[in-house]
Amino acid sequence: AMHMAVLWGHIEMYDLLREEWAARKGDNLEPCLGDRRNHEGQTCISLAAACGSVEMFDHVLTSKGQQMWSYGAVTCRLYPVESLDCGTPNAMQYMLRSGRAELLSLPRVRRLQDNKWEVFGRDILYERLLKHCLVLLIFQFALVLPRPSIRLTLDNLRALTEDWALLPRPVCEFIVVLTTERKLVVELREMYRSGLRGYLGMGRACAFENVCSVVLCTAIMAACVARASFGTEEPLVENIALVVASFAYWLYLAWFMLGFQLTGPFIISAFEMLGTDIPAFLMAVSIFMGAFASAMYILSTKSGLAFLMQDFEVCVMALLGQPNLQHFDDSLQVWPYVAKGIIIFYLITVVLVMLNLLIAKM
Known part of the structure; x- marks a missing residue:
C-alpha cells in the first residue's frame, strides 16, 4: 500500500500508513512498511527515485530522518543511507540510471554527493587516473619497441636475459597483461553482483566506463591468445586486437575527465x-x-x-x-x-x- 501511495504521489496516504503502522506494531522489531521491498526489490525511497515526483521523493526522504538534537532554531537530523545509497537497487542508482537531475540537485542529496567526493571519491579518482595513465604510457612504450621474433622456450629465455635490449617490451607486456587480468577480475565480480542489466544500465557514465573496461580487457586477452597461437610471425590478429585496446585505453580517459569541472562539460x-x-x-x-x-x-x-x-x-x-x-x-x-x-x-x-x-x- 505504501508503495502504491509513492507511485501515485499520495503524500497524505503515505503519512497515514506510516502512522498506522507505528501505532500497531508496538514492540515489534519488524522493519517499517516503507523499508520493505516489492517484487522488483525496491523500497519506497528507491521507488520514488525511479518513477516518483520530486515532492514525493523529498517527502519520503524527510520521513526517514531522525532528529538527534535541537537547540533553538538549529536542528540536527540523521538520515540513514540504507536504500538511499546502499544496497541494490538503491535510490542513487535509479537517479543516475534515469538521469534525474532534479533529484540529484536536491540539497540533501547534493550534500551527500559532496561529502562522498570530499571524503574518499576524489582520492579514489586521482589514484585510478594515475594508475591508468601509468599503464597507458607503458602500453604505448611497448608498442614503440620492436616485437621479439622468438617463441618463449627455455633457451630463448636465456637468450633474452643475455641480450638486455630485448627485455623492455616483454616486461612492459607482462605489466599490461597483469593489470588487465586484475581489472578483468574486478569487472567480473561487479557484473556478477549487479547482473548484466544492472552492469550496463547504471547511468550513462557508468555504462561507458564498464563498456570501455570490458572492451579493453577482451582486446588484451585476445592479443595474448593471438600471440600464443600464431607467434610473432603472423601478427595480423594480434595487431587488430591491439588497435581495439589502444582505442579503449585512450577513450577510457574521457571517463576520468568527467570528474573535473573544466573538462566534464x-x-x-x-x-x-x-x-x-x-x-x-x-x-x-x-x-x-x-x-x-x-x-x-x-x-x-x-x-x-x-x-x-x-x-x-x-x-x-x-x-x-x-x-x-x-x-x-x-x-x-x-x-x-x-x-x-x-x-x-x-x-x-x-x-x-x-x-x-x-x-x-x-
Whole structure:
C-alpha cells in the first residue's frame, strides 16, 4: 500500500500508513512498511527515485530522518543511507540510471554527493587516473619497441636475459597483461553482483566506463591468445586486437575527465553531439551523397562497384573540405553542363547548407 501511495504521489496516504503502522506494531522489531521491498526489490525511497515526483521523493526522504538534537532554531537530523545509497537497487542508482537531475540537485542529496567526493571519491579518482595513465604510457612504450621474433622456450629465455635490449617490451607486456587480468577480475565480480542489466544500465557514465573496461580487457586477452597461437610471425590478429585496446585505453580517459569541472562539460557535450546531432546529420547528408554519387556514376563511362565507391569517397572528402573534382573528368567530358550543375548543387546543398545547419543546431 505504501508503495502504491509513492507511485501515485499520495503524500497524505503515505503519512497515514506510516502512522498506522507505528501505532500497531508496538514492540515489534519488524522493519517499517516503507523499508520493505516489492517484487522488483525496491523500497519506497528507491521507488520514488525511479518513477516518483520530486515532492514525493523529498517527502519520503524527510520521513526517514531522525532528529538527534535541537537547540533553538538549529536542528540536527540523521538520515540513514540504507536504500538511499546502499544496497541494490538503491535510490542513487535509479537517479543516475534515469538521469534525474532534479533529484540529484536536491540539497540533501547534493550534500551527500559532496561529502562522498570530499571524503574518499576524489582520492579514489586521482589514484585510478594515475594508475591508468601509468599503464597507458607503458602500453604505448611497448608498442614503440620492436616485437621479439622468438617463441618463449627455455633457451630463448636465456637468450633474452643475455641480450638486455630485448627485455623492455616483454616486461612492459607482462605489466599490461597483469593489470588487465586484475581489472578483468574486478569487472567480473561487479557484473556478477549487479547482473548484466544492472552492469550496463547504471547511468550513462557508468555504462561507458564498464563498456570501455570490458572492451579493453577482451582486446588484451585476445592479443595474448593471438600471440600464443600464431607467434610473432603472423601478427595480423594480434595487431587488430591491439588497435581495439589502444582505442579503449585512450577513450577510457574521457571517463576520468568527467570528474573535473573544466573538462566534464566538454566531454558531456561531445558525447551528446555524437549521440544525437551527428547521426541525424549523417542520415540527412547520406541522402544527398547517394543521389550525387549515383548521378555522377551514371553520367560517366565507367562501370563496376569499385568506381561507384570511389564516387562516394569523393563525396565524403568534399564534405570534409577536400574536393577532388578531377575524379569527375569523364562525366564532365560526356555531359559538361549537366555534370557541372550537379556538382554545384551538391556543393551548395551539403557543404554550405547542411554544415551550417549542423553548426547552428549545436
